[in-house]
Amino acid sequence: MRPGGLLRASPPAARSIGGWLGNVRAALLSVDGCRICEQLLTEATRIPICNDCLASFRAISDTVCDKCGRPIEGADTSDAEAFVCPTCVNDEWGGYAFERVRSWAIYEGVLVRAILLLKFENIDPLGKLFARWLAQLAMDGGPAFQADVVVPVPLHRQRERERGYNQAALIAKPLAKLLGLPYKSVLLTRIRPRPDKHLLSYDERWESVRGAFATRPGSQVDNLRVLLVDDVMTSGATLDSCAKTLREAGARSVIGLTVARAVLKNAAEHLR
Ligand SMILES: [Zn+2]
Ligand SMILES: [Zn+2]
Known part of the structure:
Protein backbone atom coordinates (compact mmCIF):
# COMPACT_ATOMS: atom_id res chain seq x y z
CA MET A 1 0.00 0.00 0.00
CA SER A 56 -13.54 -10.66 -11.18
CA PHE A 57 -10.88 -13.32 -10.66
CA ARG A 58 -12.02 -16.42 -12.51
CA ALA A 59 -11.49 -19.38 -10.21
CA ILE A 60 -10.92 -22.60 -12.11
CA SER A 61 -14.12 -24.59 -11.92
CA ASP A 62 -13.76 -26.71 -15.07
CA THR A 63 -12.60 -30.27 -14.88
CA VAL A 64 -8.82 -30.21 -14.73
CA CYS A 65 -6.15 -32.72 -15.68
CA ASP A 66 -5.53 -34.79 -12.56
CA LYS A 67 -1.78 -34.42 -13.03
CA CYS A 68 -0.94 -30.97 -14.39
CA GLY A 69 -4.17 -29.23 -13.36
CA ARG A 70 -4.84 -27.81 -16.81
CA PRO A 71 -8.52 -26.88 -17.14
CA ILE A 72 -10.21 -28.85 -19.89
CA GLU A 73 -13.41 -27.34 -21.18
CA GLY A 74 -16.01 -29.91 -22.06
CA ALA A 75 -13.94 -32.81 -20.77
CA ASP A 76 -15.70 -36.14 -20.82
CA THR A 77 -15.70 -37.12 -17.20
CA SER A 78 -18.45 -39.70 -17.49
CA ASP A 79 -16.24 -42.55 -16.38
CA ALA A 80 -15.12 -42.55 -12.78
CA GLU A 81 -11.42 -42.46 -13.64
CA ALA A 82 -9.58 -39.22 -12.98
CA PHE A 83 -9.19 -37.16 -16.15
CA VAL A 84 -5.65 -36.85 -17.54
CA CYS A 85 -4.89 -34.46 -20.40
CA PRO A 86 -3.20 -35.54 -23.67
CA THR A 87 0.09 -33.91 -22.60
CA CYS A 88 0.25 -35.99 -19.43
CA VAL A 89 -0.99 -39.18 -21.08
CA ASN A 90 1.78 -38.94 -23.67
CA ASP A 91 4.90 -40.00 -21.79
CA GLU A 92 7.29 -39.92 -24.75
CA TRP A 93 8.75 -36.70 -23.41
CA GLY A 94 9.30 -38.13 -19.92
CA GLY A 95 6.33 -36.53 -18.20
CA TYR A 96 6.28 -34.00 -15.38
CA ALA A 97 8.42 -34.75 -12.33
CA PHE A 98 5.73 -33.44 -9.98
CA GLU A 99 2.91 -35.63 -8.73
CA ARG A 100 0.19 -33.07 -9.40
CA VAL A 101 -0.36 -29.33 -9.66
CA ARG A 102 -3.44 -27.22 -9.03
CA SER A 103 -3.96 -23.53 -9.62
CA TRP A 104 -6.59 -21.32 -8.12
CA ALA A 105 -7.57 -19.10 -11.05
CA ILE A 106 -6.93 -18.31 -14.69
CA TYR A 107 -4.03 -15.92 -15.29
CA GLU A 108 -5.89 -13.08 -16.98
CA GLY A 109 -7.27 -9.57 -16.50
CA VAL A 110 -7.25 -8.21 -12.99
CA LEU A 111 -5.38 -11.19 -11.56
CA VAL A 112 -2.38 -10.46 -13.80
CA ARG A 113 -2.22 -6.98 -12.27
CA ALA A 114 -2.74 -8.29 -8.75
CA ILE A 115 0.19 -10.67 -9.19
CA LEU A 116 2.34 -7.84 -10.52
CA LEU A 117 1.52 -5.91 -7.34
CA LEU A 118 2.70 -8.87 -5.30
CA LYS A 119 5.77 -9.30 -7.43
CA PHE A 120 7.03 -5.74 -7.50
CA GLU A 121 5.51 -4.02 -4.48
CA ASN A 122 5.86 -6.59 -1.76
CA ILE A 123 2.21 -6.38 -0.74
CA ASP A 124 2.22 -8.83 2.10
CA PRO A 125 -1.58 -8.90 2.76
CA LEU A 126 -2.13 -9.93 -0.84
CA GLY A 127 0.22 -12.88 -0.31
CA LYS A 128 -1.84 -13.85 2.73
CA LEU A 129 -5.06 -13.68 0.72
CA PHE A 130 -3.58 -15.88 -1.99
CA ALA A 131 -2.39 -18.27 0.72
CA ARG A 132 -5.96 -18.63 2.01
CA TRP A 133 -7.14 -19.61 -1.45
CA LEU A 134 -4.34 -22.13 -1.89
CA ALA A 135 -5.01 -23.60 1.55
CA GLN A 136 -8.58 -24.18 0.41
CA LEU A 137 -7.31 -25.88 -2.77
CA ALA A 138 -5.01 -28.12 -0.73
CA MET A 139 -7.80 -29.07 1.66
CA ASP A 140 -10.27 -29.71 -1.17
CA GLY A 141 -7.63 -31.95 -2.77
CA GLY A 142 -7.82 -34.37 0.15
CA PRO A 143 -5.14 -36.96 0.93
CA ALA A 144 -3.46 -36.49 -2.49
CA PHE A 145 -2.47 -32.99 -1.35
CA GLN A 146 -1.10 -33.86 2.05
CA ALA A 147 2.50 -32.80 2.48
CA ASP A 148 5.26 -32.62 5.07
CA VAL A 149 6.83 -29.29 4.16
CA VAL A 150 5.98 -26.13 2.19
CA VAL A 151 8.66 -24.77 -0.15
CA PRO A 152 8.46 -21.64 -2.33
CA VAL A 153 9.90 -21.72 -5.85
CA PRO A 154 13.14 -19.83 -5.23
CA LEU A 155 14.47 -16.78 -7.04
CA HIS A 156 18.13 -16.58 -7.93
CA ARG A 157 20.03 -14.97 -5.06
CA GLN A 158 20.96 -11.95 -7.13
CA ARG A 159 17.35 -11.40 -8.27
CA GLU A 160 16.09 -11.72 -4.71
CA ARG A 161 18.64 -9.19 -3.54
CA GLU A 162 17.57 -6.71 -6.21
CA ARG A 163 13.89 -7.17 -5.44
CA GLY A 164 14.31 -7.54 -1.70
CA TYR A 165 12.04 -10.56 -1.40
CA ASN A 166 10.69 -13.59 -3.20
CA GLN A 167 7.03 -13.20 -4.17
CA ALA A 168 6.44 -16.98 -3.96
CA ALA A 169 7.59 -16.83 -0.33
CA LEU A 170 4.95 -14.15 0.39
CA ILE A 171 2.38 -16.84 -0.47
CA ALA A 172 4.16 -19.97 0.76
CA LYS A 173 4.93 -18.75 4.27
CA PRO A 174 1.35 -17.92 5.33
CA LEU A 175 0.17 -21.04 3.49
CA ALA A 176 2.46 -23.22 5.61
CA LYS A 177 1.03 -21.58 8.70
CA LEU A 178 -2.56 -22.17 7.58
CA LEU A 179 -1.84 -25.83 6.84
CA GLY A 180 0.16 -26.29 10.04
CA LEU A 181 3.25 -27.42 8.10
CA PRO A 182 6.89 -26.40 8.41
CA TYR A 183 7.98 -23.69 5.96
CA LYS A 184 11.32 -24.62 4.40
CA SER A 185 12.58 -22.03 1.95
CA VAL A 186 16.07 -23.32 2.70
CA LEU A 187 15.52 -26.63 0.93
CA LEU A 188 15.71 -25.36 -2.62
CA THR A 189 17.87 -22.75 -4.30
CA ARG A 190 18.11 -21.33 -7.81
CA ILE A 191 21.65 -21.62 -9.07
CA ARG A 192 21.13 -20.14 -12.51
CA PRO A 193 19.12 -16.95 -13.02
CA ARG A 194 16.23 -16.58 -15.42
CA PRO A 195 17.37 -14.93 -18.65
CA ASP A 196 16.84 -11.16 -18.63
CA LYS A 197 14.71 -11.30 -21.73
CA HIS A 198 11.17 -10.25 -20.84
CA LEU A 199 9.20 -12.78 -22.86
CA LEU A 200 10.39 -16.31 -23.30
CA SER A 201 9.13 -18.77 -25.88
CA TYR A 202 8.03 -22.15 -24.58
CA ASP A 203 11.24 -23.75 -25.71
CA GLU A 204 13.22 -21.00 -23.99
CA ARG A 205 11.21 -21.50 -20.80
CA TRP A 206 12.14 -25.16 -20.66
CA GLU A 207 15.71 -24.42 -21.61
CA SER A 208 16.10 -21.66 -19.01
CA VAL A 209 15.08 -23.82 -16.05
CA ARG A 210 16.86 -27.02 -16.94
CA GLY A 211 19.40 -27.60 -14.18
CA ALA A 212 18.62 -24.16 -12.75
CA PHE A 213 17.73 -25.44 -9.27
CA ALA A 214 19.58 -27.32 -6.57
CA THR A 215 18.87 -28.51 -3.06
CA ARG A 216 21.06 -26.82 -0.51
CA PRO A 217 23.95 -28.91 0.72
CA GLY A 218 23.01 -30.64 3.94
CA SER A 219 19.27 -30.04 3.56
CA GLN A 220 17.12 -33.01 4.53
CA VAL A 221 14.74 -33.83 1.73
CA ASP A 222 14.71 -37.59 2.16
CA ASN A 223 11.30 -39.13 1.94
CA LEU A 224 9.52 -35.79 2.32
CA ARG A 225 6.28 -34.94 0.57
CA VAL A 226 6.96 -31.42 -0.64
CA LEU A 227 4.30 -28.81 -1.34
CA LEU A 228 5.86 -26.42 -3.85
CA VAL A 229 4.35 -22.94 -4.19
CA ASP A 230 4.57 -20.36 -6.96
CA ASP A 231 2.55 -17.38 -8.16
CA VAL A 232 1.94 -18.45 -11.77
CA MET A 233 2.24 -21.65 -13.74
CA THR A 234 2.83 -21.07 -17.43
CA SER A 235 4.41 -24.03 -19.18
CA GLY A 236 5.01 -26.02 -16.02
CA ALA A 237 8.74 -25.99 -16.78
CA THR A 238 9.73 -24.27 -13.54
CA LEU A 239 7.68 -26.54 -11.29
CA ASP A 240 8.91 -29.53 -13.25
CA SER A 241 12.54 -28.54 -12.84
CA CYS A 242 12.13 -27.87 -9.12
CA ALA A 243 10.32 -31.18 -8.68
CA LYS A 244 13.02 -33.04 -10.56
CA THR A 245 15.68 -31.54 -8.31
CA LEU A 246 13.77 -32.40 -5.14
CA ARG A 247 13.02 -35.95 -6.31
CA GLU A 248 16.66 -36.52 -7.18
CA ALA A 249 17.56 -35.39 -3.66
CA GLY A 250 15.22 -38.03 -2.26
CA ALA A 251 11.85 -36.30 -1.88
CA ARG A 252 9.05 -38.84 -1.89
CA SER A 253 6.69 -36.63 -3.89
CA VAL A 254 6.20 -33.06 -5.04
CA ILE A 255 2.83 -31.36 -5.30
CA GLY A 256 2.54 -27.90 -6.78
CA LEU A 257 0.10 -25.10 -5.99
CA THR A 258 0.00 -21.83 -7.89
CA VAL A 259 -2.31 -18.86 -7.60
CA ALA A 260 -2.72 -18.45 -11.33
CA ARG A 261 -2.58 -20.59 -14.39
CA ALA A 262 -1.76 -19.36 -17.87
CA VAL A 263 -3.90 -21.35 -20.25
CA LEU A 264 -2.01 -22.31 -23.37
CA LYS A 265 -3.81 -22.14 -26.67
CA ASN A 266 -2.11 -25.26 -27.80
CA ALA A 267 -1.12 -27.76 -25.15
CA ALA A 268 1.39 -29.37 -27.50
CA GLU A 269 3.31 -26.07 -27.70
CA HIS A 270 5.37 -26.83 -24.64
CA LEU A 271 6.13 -30.42 -25.49
CA ARG A 272 9.61 -30.99 -26.66
ZN1 LIG B 1 -2.06 -32.71 -17.79
ZN1 LIG C 1 -10.90 -2.35 -7.95
Missing part, protein backbone atom coordinates in the same frame (compact mmCIF):
# COMPACT_ATOMS: atom_id res chain seq x y z
CA ARG A 2 1.29 3.41 -0.85
CA PRO A 3 1.93 5.59 2.15
CA GLY A 4 0.67 9.09 2.61
CA GLY A 5 -2.53 10.95 1.87
CA LEU A 6 -4.36 13.21 4.28
CA LEU A 7 -6.95 11.78 6.55
CA ARG A 8 -10.11 13.82 6.56
CA ALA A 9 -12.55 12.31 8.99
CA SER A 10 -15.47 14.12 10.58
CA PRO A 11 -15.59 14.35 14.38
CA PRO A 12 -17.69 11.83 16.24
CA ALA A 13 -20.55 14.27 16.71
CA ALA A 14 -23.66 12.19 16.27
CA ARG A 15 -22.04 8.84 15.72
CA SER A 16 -20.77 6.30 18.18
CA ILE A 17 -17.08 6.41 18.97
CA GLY A 18 -16.77 2.78 17.89
CA GLY A 19 -18.26 3.49 14.50
CA TRP A 20 -16.15 6.58 14.10
CA LEU A 21 -12.97 4.69 14.96
CA GLY A 22 -13.94 2.04 12.45
CA ASN A 23 -14.30 4.70 9.79
CA VAL A 24 -10.98 6.26 10.70
CA ARG A 25 -9.33 2.90 10.42
CA ALA A 26 -10.92 2.28 7.03
CA ALA A 27 -9.88 5.73 5.83
CA LEU A 28 -6.34 5.21 7.01
CA LEU A 29 -6.11 1.90 5.28
CA SER A 30 -7.80 2.83 2.05
CA VAL A 31 -6.57 6.33 1.41
CA ASP A 32 -5.37 5.38 -2.05
CA GLY A 33 -8.35 3.43 -3.25
CA CYS A 34 -8.20 0.18 -5.18
CA ARG A 35 -4.78 -0.25 -6.75
CA ILE A 36 -6.34 -1.71 -9.84
CA CYS A 37 -9.54 0.24 -10.65
CA GLU A 38 -8.95 3.16 -8.26
CA GLN A 39 -12.44 3.10 -6.76
CA LEU A 40 -12.49 4.02 -3.10
CA LEU A 41 -12.09 1.07 -0.76
CA THR A 42 -15.06 1.05 1.57
CA GLU A 43 -14.00 -1.70 3.92
CA ALA A 44 -11.24 -1.77 6.47
CA THR A 45 -8.88 -4.09 4.70
CA ARG A 46 -5.16 -4.26 4.24
CA ILE A 47 -5.62 -5.71 0.78
CA PRO A 48 -5.42 -2.73 -1.59
CA ILE A 49 -7.84 -4.24 -4.09
CA CYS A 50 -11.61 -3.62 -4.05
CA ASN A 51 -14.23 -6.37 -3.81
CA ASP A 52 -15.35 -5.84 -7.42
CA CYS A 53 -11.84 -6.50 -8.68
CA LEU A 54 -11.40 -9.49 -6.36
CA ALA A 55 -14.72 -10.90 -7.57
Whole structure:
Protein backbone atom coordinates (compact mmCIF):
# COMPACT_ATOMS: atom_id res chain seq x y z
CA MET A 1 0.00 0.00 0.00
CA ARG A 2 1.29 3.41 -0.85
CA PRO A 3 1.93 5.59 2.15
CA GLY A 4 0.67 9.09 2.61
CA GLY A 5 -2.53 10.95 1.87
CA LEU A 6 -4.36 13.21 4.28
CA LEU A 7 -6.95 11.78 6.55
CA ARG A 8 -10.11 13.82 6.56
CA ALA A 9 -12.55 12.31 8.99
CA SER A 10 -15.47 14.12 10.58
CA PRO A 11 -15.59 14.35 14.38
CA PRO A 12 -17.69 11.83 16.24
CA ALA A 13 -20.55 14.27 16.71
CA ALA A 14 -23.66 12.19 16.27
CA ARG A 15 -22.04 8.84 15.72
CA SER A 16 -20.77 6.30 18.18
CA ILE A 17 -17.08 6.41 18.97
CA GLY A 18 -16.77 2.78 17.89
CA GLY A 19 -18.26 3.49 14.50
CA TRP A 20 -16.15 6.58 14.10
CA LEU A 21 -12.97 4.69 14.96
CA GLY A 22 -13.94 2.04 12.45
CA ASN A 23 -14.30 4.70 9.79
CA VAL A 24 -10.98 6.26 10.70
CA ARG A 25 -9.33 2.90 10.42
CA ALA A 26 -10.92 2.28 7.03
CA ALA A 27 -9.88 5.73 5.83
CA LEU A 28 -6.34 5.21 7.01
CA LEU A 29 -6.11 1.90 5.28
CA SER A 30 -7.80 2.83 2.05
CA VAL A 31 -6.57 6.33 1.41
CA ASP A 32 -5.37 5.38 -2.05
CA GLY A 33 -8.35 3.43 -3.25
CA CYS A 34 -8.20 0.18 -5.18
CA ARG A 35 -4.78 -0.25 -6.75
CA ILE A 36 -6.34 -1.71 -9.84
CA CYS A 37 -9.54 0.24 -10.65
CA GLU A 38 -8.95 3.16 -8.26
CA GLN A 39 -12.44 3.10 -6.76
CA LEU A 40 -12.49 4.02 -3.10
CA LEU A 41 -12.09 1.07 -0.76
CA THR A 42 -15.06 1.05 1.57
CA GLU A 43 -14.00 -1.70 3.92
CA ALA A 44 -11.24 -1.77 6.47
CA THR A 45 -8.88 -4.09 4.70
CA ARG A 46 -5.16 -4.26 4.24
CA ILE A 47 -5.62 -5.71 0.78
CA PRO A 48 -5.42 -2.73 -1.59
CA ILE A 49 -7.84 -4.24 -4.09
CA CYS A 50 -11.61 -3.62 -4.05
CA ASN A 51 -14.23 -6.37 -3.81
CA ASP A 52 -15.35 -5.84 -7.42
CA CYS A 53 -11.84 -6.50 -8.68
CA LEU A 54 -11.40 -9.49 -6.36
CA ALA A 55 -14.72 -10.90 -7.57
CA SER A 56 -13.54 -10.66 -11.18
CA PHE A 57 -10.88 -13.32 -10.66
CA ARG A 58 -12.02 -16.42 -12.51
CA ALA A 59 -11.49 -19.38 -10.21
CA ILE A 60 -10.92 -22.60 -12.11
CA SER A 61 -14.12 -24.59 -11.92
CA ASP A 62 -13.76 -26.71 -15.07
CA THR A 63 -12.60 -30.27 -14.88
CA VAL A 64 -8.82 -30.21 -14.73
CA CYS A 65 -6.15 -32.72 -15.68
CA ASP A 66 -5.53 -34.79 -12.56
CA LYS A 67 -1.78 -34.42 -13.03
CA CYS A 68 -0.94 -30.97 -14.39
CA GLY A 69 -4.17 -29.23 -13.36
CA ARG A 70 -4.84 -27.81 -16.81
CA PRO A 71 -8.52 -26.88 -17.14
CA ILE A 72 -10.21 -28.85 -19.89
CA GLU A 73 -13.41 -27.34 -21.18
CA GLY A 74 -16.01 -29.91 -22.06
CA ALA A 75 -13.94 -32.81 -20.77
CA ASP A 76 -15.70 -36.14 -20.82
CA THR A 77 -15.70 -37.12 -17.20
CA SER A 78 -18.45 -39.70 -17.49
CA ASP A 79 -16.24 -42.55 -16.38
CA ALA A 80 -15.12 -42.55 -12.78
CA GLU A 81 -11.42 -42.46 -13.64
CA ALA A 82 -9.58 -39.22 -12.98
CA PHE A 83 -9.19 -37.16 -16.15
CA VAL A 84 -5.65 -36.85 -17.54
CA CYS A 85 -4.89 -34.46 -20.40
CA PRO A 86 -3.20 -35.54 -23.67
CA THR A 87 0.09 -33.91 -22.60
CA CYS A 88 0.25 -35.99 -19.43
CA VAL A 89 -0.99 -39.18 -21.08
CA ASN A 90 1.78 -38.94 -23.67
CA ASP A 91 4.90 -40.00 -21.79
CA GLU A 92 7.29 -39.92 -24.75
CA TRP A 93 8.75 -36.70 -23.41
CA GLY A 94 9.30 -38.13 -19.92
CA GLY A 95 6.33 -36.53 -18.20
CA TYR A 96 6.28 -34.00 -15.38
CA ALA A 97 8.42 -34.75 -12.33
CA PHE A 98 5.73 -33.44 -9.98
CA GLU A 99 2.91 -35.63 -8.73
CA ARG A 100 0.19 -33.07 -9.40
CA VAL A 101 -0.36 -29.33 -9.66
CA ARG A 102 -3.44 -27.22 -9.03
CA SER A 103 -3.96 -23.53 -9.62
CA TRP A 104 -6.59 -21.32 -8.12
CA ALA A 105 -7.57 -19.10 -11.05
CA ILE A 106 -6.93 -18.31 -14.69
CA TYR A 107 -4.03 -15.92 -15.29
CA GLU A 108 -5.89 -13.08 -16.98
CA GLY A 109 -7.27 -9.57 -16.50
CA VAL A 110 -7.25 -8.21 -12.99
CA LEU A 111 -5.38 -11.19 -11.56
CA VAL A 112 -2.38 -10.46 -13.80
CA ARG A 113 -2.22 -6.98 -12.27
CA ALA A 114 -2.74 -8.29 -8.75
CA ILE A 115 0.19 -10.67 -9.19
CA LEU A 116 2.34 -7.84 -10.52
CA LEU A 117 1.52 -5.91 -7.34
CA LEU A 118 2.70 -8.87 -5.30
CA LYS A 119 5.77 -9.30 -7.43
CA PHE A 120 7.03 -5.74 -7.50
CA GLU A 121 5.51 -4.02 -4.48
CA ASN A 122 5.86 -6.59 -1.76
CA ILE A 123 2.21 -6.38 -0.74
CA ASP A 124 2.22 -8.83 2.10
CA PRO A 125 -1.58 -8.90 2.76
CA LEU A 126 -2.13 -9.93 -0.84
CA GLY A 127 0.22 -12.88 -0.31
CA LYS A 128 -1.84 -13.85 2.73
CA LEU A 129 -5.06 -13.68 0.72
CA PHE A 130 -3.58 -15.88 -1.99
CA ALA A 131 -2.39 -18.27 0.72
CA ARG A 132 -5.96 -18.63 2.01
CA TRP A 133 -7.14 -19.61 -1.45
CA LEU A 134 -4.34 -22.13 -1.89
CA ALA A 135 -5.01 -23.60 1.55
CA GLN A 136 -8.58 -24.18 0.41
CA LEU A 137 -7.31 -25.88 -2.77
CA ALA A 138 -5.01 -28.12 -0.73
CA MET A 139 -7.80 -29.07 1.66
CA ASP A 140 -10.27 -29.71 -1.17
CA GLY A 141 -7.63 -31.95 -2.77
CA GLY A 142 -7.82 -34.37 0.15
CA PRO A 143 -5.14 -36.96 0.93
CA ALA A 144 -3.46 -36.49 -2.49
CA PHE A 145 -2.47 -32.99 -1.35
CA GLN A 146 -1.10 -33.86 2.05
CA ALA A 147 2.50 -32.80 2.48
CA ASP A 148 5.26 -32.62 5.07
CA VAL A 149 6.83 -29.29 4.16
CA VAL A 150 5.98 -26.13 2.19
CA VAL A 151 8.66 -24.77 -0.15
CA PRO A 152 8.46 -21.64 -2.33
CA VAL A 153 9.90 -21.72 -5.85
CA PRO A 154 13.14 -19.83 -5.23
CA LEU A 155 14.47 -16.78 -7.04
CA HIS A 156 18.13 -16.58 -7.93
CA ARG A 157 20.03 -14.97 -5.06
CA GLN A 158 20.96 -11.95 -7.13
CA ARG A 159 17.35 -11.40 -8.27
CA GLU A 160 16.09 -11.72 -4.71
CA ARG A 161 18.64 -9.19 -3.54
CA GLU A 162 17.57 -6.71 -6.21
CA ARG A 163 13.89 -7.17 -5.44
CA GLY A 164 14.31 -7.54 -1.70
CA TYR A 165 12.04 -10.56 -1.40
CA ASN A 166 10.69 -13.59 -3.20
CA GLN A 167 7.03 -13.20 -4.17
CA ALA A 168 6.44 -16.98 -3.96
CA ALA A 169 7.59 -16.83 -0.33
CA LEU A 170 4.95 -14.15 0.39
CA ILE A 171 2.38 -16.84 -0.47
CA ALA A 172 4.16 -19.97 0.76
CA LYS A 173 4.93 -18.75 4.27
CA PRO A 174 1.35 -17.92 5.33
CA LEU A 175 0.17 -21.04 3.49
CA ALA A 176 2.46 -23.22 5.61
CA LYS A 177 1.03 -21.58 8.70
CA LEU A 178 -2.56 -22.17 7.58
CA LEU A 179 -1.84 -25.83 6.84
CA GLY A 180 0.16 -26.29 10.04
CA LEU A 181 3.25 -27.42 8.10
CA PRO A 182 6.89 -26.40 8.41
CA TYR A 183 7.98 -23.69 5.96
CA LYS A 184 11.32 -24.62 4.40
CA SER A 185 12.58 -22.03 1.95
CA VAL A 186 16.07 -23.32 2.70
CA LEU A 187 15.52 -26.63 0.93
CA LEU A 188 15.71 -25.36 -2.62
CA THR A 189 17.87 -22.75 -4.30
CA ARG A 190 18.11 -21.33 -7.81
CA ILE A 191 21.65 -21.62 -9.07
CA ARG A 192 21.13 -20.14 -12.51
CA PRO A 193 19.12 -16.95 -13.02
CA ARG A 194 16.23 -16.58 -15.42
CA PRO A 195 17.37 -14.93 -18.65
CA ASP A 196 16.84 -11.16 -18.63
CA LYS A 197 14.71 -11.30 -21.73
CA HIS A 198 11.17 -10.25 -20.84
CA LEU A 199 9.20 -12.78 -22.86
CA LEU A 200 10.39 -16.31 -23.30
CA SER A 201 9.13 -18.77 -25.88
CA TYR A 202 8.03 -22.15 -24.58
CA ASP A 203 11.24 -23.75 -25.71
CA GLU A 204 13.22 -21.00 -23.99
CA ARG A 205 11.21 -21.50 -20.80
CA TRP A 206 12.14 -25.16 -20.66
CA GLU A 207 15.71 -24.42 -21.61
CA SER A 208 16.10 -21.66 -19.01
CA VAL A 209 15.08 -23.82 -16.05
CA ARG A 210 16.86 -27.02 -16.94
CA GLY A 211 19.40 -27.60 -14.18
CA ALA A 212 18.62 -24.16 -12.75
CA PHE A 213 17.73 -25.44 -9.27
CA ALA A 214 19.58 -27.32 -6.57
CA THR A 215 18.87 -28.51 -3.06
CA ARG A 216 21.06 -26.82 -0.51
CA PRO A 217 23.95 -28.91 0.72
CA GLY A 218 23.01 -30.64 3.94
CA SER A 219 19.27 -30.04 3.56
CA GLN A 220 17.12 -33.01 4.53
CA VAL A 221 14.74 -33.83 1.73
CA ASP A 222 14.71 -37.59 2.16
CA ASN A 223 11.30 -39.13 1.94
CA LEU A 224 9.52 -35.79 2.32
CA ARG A 225 6.28 -34.94 0.57
CA VAL A 226 6.96 -31.42 -0.64
CA LEU A 227 4.30 -28.81 -1.34
CA LEU A 228 5.86 -26.42 -3.85
CA VAL A 229 4.35 -22.94 -4.19
CA ASP A 230 4.57 -20.36 -6.96
CA ASP A 231 2.55 -17.38 -8.16
CA VAL A 232 1.94 -18.45 -11.77
CA MET A 233 2.24 -21.65 -13.74
CA THR A 234 2.83 -21.07 -17.43
CA SER A 235 4.41 -24.03 -19.18
CA GLY A 236 5.01 -26.02 -16.02
CA ALA A 237 8.74 -25.99 -16.78
CA THR A 238 9.73 -24.27 -13.54
CA LEU A 239 7.68 -26.54 -11.29
CA ASP A 240 8.91 -29.53 -13.25
CA SER A 241 12.54 -28.54 -12.84
CA CYS A 242 12.13 -27.87 -9.12
CA ALA A 243 10.32 -31.18 -8.68
CA LYS A 244 13.02 -33.04 -10.56
CA THR A 245 15.68 -31.54 -8.31
CA LEU A 246 13.77 -32.40 -5.14
CA ARG A 247 13.02 -35.95 -6.31
CA GLU A 248 16.66 -36.52 -7.18
CA ALA A 249 17.56 -35.39 -3.66
CA GLY A 250 15.22 -38.03 -2.26
CA ALA A 251 11.85 -36.30 -1.88
CA ARG A 252 9.05 -38.84 -1.89
CA SER A 253 6.69 -36.63 -3.89
CA VAL A 254 6.20 -33.06 -5.04
CA ILE A 255 2.83 -31.36 -5.30
CA GLY A 256 2.54 -27.90 -6.78
CA LEU A 257 0.10 -25.10 -5.99
CA THR A 258 0.00 -21.83 -7.89
CA VAL A 259 -2.31 -18.86 -7.60
CA ALA A 260 -2.72 -18.45 -11.33
CA ARG A 261 -2.58 -20.59 -14.39
CA ALA A 262 -1.76 -19.36 -17.87
CA VAL A 263 -3.90 -21.35 -20.25
CA LEU A 264 -2.01 -22.31 -23.37
CA LYS A 265 -3.81 -22.14 -26.67
CA ASN A 266 -2.11 -25.26 -27.80
CA ALA A 267 -1.12 -27.76 -25.15
CA ALA A 268 1.39 -29.37 -27.50
CA GLU A 269 3.31 -26.07 -27.70
CA HIS A 270 5.37 -26.83 -24.64
CA LEU A 271 6.13 -30.42 -25.49
CA ARG A 272 9.61 -30.99 -26.66
ZN1 LIG B 1 -10.90 -2.35 -7.95
ZN1 LIG C 1 -2.06 -32.71 -17.79
